[in-house]
Amino acid sequence: MQYLVSMSNPSTLDAIATLPEPVGGRFPDGAGGGFGGQYVAETLMPAIGELELAWRTARADVSYWAEVDALLADYVGRPSRLYHAARLSADVGCAVYLKREDLNHTGAHKINNCIGQAVLARRMGKTRLIAETGAGQHGVATATVAALFGLPCEIYMGAEDVVRQALNVERMRMLGAQVHAVTSGTRTLKDAMNEALRDWVTNVGDTFYLIGSVAGPHPYPWLVRDLQSVIGRETRVQILAATGRLPDALVACVGGGSNAAGLFAPFVADASVQLVGVEAAGDGVATGRHAATLGAGRVAVLHGSKSYVLVTDDGQIAHAHSISAGLDYPGVGPEHASWMATGRARYIARTDDEALAAVERLARTEGILCALETAHAIAALDEVAEQVGRAGVVIVGLSGRGDKDMVTLAQRRAAAGQGQP
Ligand SMILES: *Cc1c(COP(=O)(O)O)cnc(C)c1O
Numbered sequence: 001m002q003y004l005v006s007m008s009n010p011s012t013l014d015a016i017a018t019l020p021e022p023v024g025g026r027f028p029d030g031a032g033g034g035f036g037g038q039y040v041a042e043t044l045m046p047a048i049g050e051l052e053l054a055w056r057t058a059r060a061d062v063s064y065w066a067e068v069d070a071l072l073a074d075y076v077g078r079p080s081r082l083y084h085a086a087r088l089s090a091d092v093g094c095a096v097y098l099k100r101e102d103l104n105h106t107g108a109h110k111i112n113n114c115i116g117q118a119v120l121a122r123r124m125g126k127t128r129l130i131a132e133t134g135a136g137q138h139g140v141a142t143a144t145v146a147a148l149f150g151l152p153c154e155i156y157m158g159a160e161d162v163v164r165q166a167l168n169v170e171r172m173r174m175l176g177a178q179v180h181a182v183t184s185g186t187r188t189l190k191d192a193m194n195e196a197l198r199d200w201v202t203n204v205g206d207t208f209y210l211i212g213s214v215a216g217p218h219p220y221p222w223l224v225r226d227l228q229s230v231i232g233r234e235t236r237v238q239i240l241a242a243t244g245r246l247p248d249a250l251v252a253c254v255g256g257g258s259n260a261a262g263l264f265a266p267f268v269a270d271a272s273v274q275l276v277g278v279e280a281a282g283d284g285v286a287t288g289r290h291a292a293t294l295g296a297g298r299v300a301v302l303h304g305s306k307s308y309v310l311v312t313d314d315g316q317i318a319h320a321h322s323i324s325a326g327l328d329y330p331g332v333g334p335e336h337a338s339w340m341a342t343g344r345a346r347y348i349a350r351t352d353d354e355a356l357a358a359v360e361r362l363a364r365t366e367g368i369l370c371a372l373e374t375a376h377a378i379a380a381l382d383e384v385a386e387q388v389g390r391a392g393v394v395i396v397g398l399s400g401r402g403d404k405d406m407v408t409l410a411q412r413r414a415a416a417g418q419g420q421p
Pocket of ligand 1: 109259260399
């Protein structure tokens with residue numbers, strides 16, 4: 001154990017220390033104002049201050065990372081593989097590597113963040129976990145770590161989503177979590193997040209609010225990015241070992257933006273590496289039924305931070321739409337807004353139909369059934385390959401596995417006349 005700690009942790013600590021801290025809780029917007037911040041009720045300020053201090057301390061503490069790294073290795077199964085997808089590469093026309101977050105325990109990247117926040121909660125002496133969830137994936141990951149740590153757990157989920165995602169609700173209950181169906185507003189993720197914030201205000205003494213993406217008030221976008229940066233930190237070592245050089249481009253899907261931020265962050269200082277985020281264009285951005293927040297949103301405040309938000313003509317938060325429930329969020333993490341504003345990353349969007357075709361393409365070329373969220377990144381590969389050329393190297397963040405989407409996929413295939421009789 002001593003050996004493990006001394007081998008793995010100084011390097012985690014050193015790598016984390018190179019990632020930038022948002023100055024005054026804000027990421028640069030290129031104009032001096034900044035994205036992020038802490039737009040919350042006065043009553044929540046002490047809790048946020050306590051969390052910020054706890055995070056700054058833990059982040060610089062080798063024993064915090066020793067605990068996180070050990071759980072990521074033994075419980076989650078890290079490091080996740082970086083796989084050279086040879087048949088997909090040939091099909092696309094450049095070298096494609098897949099960072100296999102789908103192989104993690106619980107089937108996606110979300111567990112990385114939940115482990116880190118649960119260890120933090122325990123260090124802070126918190127005895128109760130709460131979380132919001134849309135599709136239920138973050139709820140399941142939170143319920144998983146709550147069971148692992150023996151902590152009571154309550155999950156807020158829009159009433160609409162409770163019906164749509166019945167299987168994940170059952171998973172959370174099996175894991176011992178209590179699921180609250182939120183009936184306010186549009187009865188979806190944004191309302192669940194409001195309700196979770198309300199619970200936190202009321203129970204700040206013993207409760208830790210475990211946010212699921214790089215959203216929410218500072219310090220959440222910062223701490224979730226740091227915890228998910230394990231994806232990019234591993235990728236960097238793995239691609240150098242495999243090819244002897246840095247990749248030409250990184251591609252990842254963007255809902256709230258945590259898997260993309262985690263993959264991108266350790267490469268931001270490498271100007272030669274293109275960063276490409278892929279949002280959900282739903283039925284097409286022109287139809288208004290989409291979740292392309294960076295592509296078609298406006299700068300506004302949502303859930304305690306300033307970033308891009310989908311709004312209606314009369315200034316209300318718009319209803320996001322995507323076939324993939326995990327991308328169906330009308331906001332996006334403030335650091336992505338910053339990367340877009342400063343030109344460091346670019347953001348494109350792919351439709352439901354393009355994502356469906358990409359699921360099938362990956363399944364048929366590589367024998368990997370990816371999540372519908374992930375498929376948006378796969379669907380961007382042709383465009384990125386064209387830019388990097390035949391000798392180029394592209395890495396895709398394979399954020400999750402597709403088991404959870406089989407019902408949706410089967411329905412779509414049946415409707416398209418592709419299903420088996
Ligand atoms: C939740 C989820 C996403 C979207 O969340 P981000 O915070 O944008 O990463 C993407 N892929 C999968 C598999 C998910 O479960």
